Amino acid sequence: MKIEVCIPSWKEKKSVVLKEKATVKDLLDKLNLNPVTVIVAVNNEASIESRILRGRDTVKIIPVVSGG
């Protein structure tokens, strides 16, 4: 299935192909992102890593790390 993914560092949304019943955690693994460092919003709702994604879901990934 195809998931629309938006990350602030990307200039535009990208489609990511995942297997059926893939979870938020699977998506983060595919993008090589540490779940500790991001919030994931699925269709504008914050979600936990075990949430199962569906085709046409829109996922926004927001980094949480800050400070210098």
Add this chain to the structure above:
Amino acid sequence: MDCCNRNPVIELNSGTKLCRTHFCKYFEKKIMRTIRRFRLLEKKEHIAVALSGGKDSMSLLYALKNLLKRSRKISISAILIDEGIQGYRSKTGKRAAALCRKLKVPLHIFSFRKEFNTTLDRIISSRDSHPCTECGILRRYLLNKAARKFKATKLATGHNLDDEAQAILMNQLRRNTALQARLGPVTGVTTSRMFVPRIKPFYLMLEKEVALYAYINGLYDEYESCPYEHDSFRAVVRDKLNDIENSHQGAKNNIVASFLDILPLLHKRYAGKDIPTCRICGEPSSSDVCNACKLLGRIKHR
């Protein structure tokens, strides 16, 4: 905490899953527990919140205002420091000002340009600069001065558990034992009338929890990164620590908890005497000339 378990937004280290409503309740209860445990507030206070427009300080102001709304003896104002970082501070500053208007909190803005006749952009244009160290020195100096000017009894900062765990590790890696004694939920091993005590109500909050609270309450959905942050030693420690936390859940909590075990010993070892004042600016300083004046002197001669 029991939860309706509808659309969970977070899974805590304990395995408990919370929906947005119960997460916010859990988060705000944890702040109150932190305030009580470390005696961060007295019954009568004027809290100055150090507001940057980032997720931590925005959440702090929002949560404190919400939690203390029934208290007639506690007032809240906000202080924003404009360091002069082009394209960054203007955005976050607007966001901070909008929140203050919404919450009806007085906002006081101080700038490096007005106070020091320079900007961070100009300071770090020199090749031998350390942006985060230099910004931190001047920001802390100015926050204290501003808080004192407005007769604040406490200066609240948005430092969270991640910040503290990073600082502890950084001090260990550099063998800065005396600096460790200056960490903790209430800052300062010495007392001085010139120094407004700094408190950290988010001391036990993970950075991710703070960011989630901010996101849920509409305070944060676009990541704004300071253009200088990647240059810092802290950024290196932060990234390593996040990798460790991912493979060893609870590591950050354990670093801070074990630090709290030894903090009384550090306080005893580095028990402060009265803080002398800087002979140039008259602000509190651990040496004859404070770090801010030393830095400003160096900048002049660059």
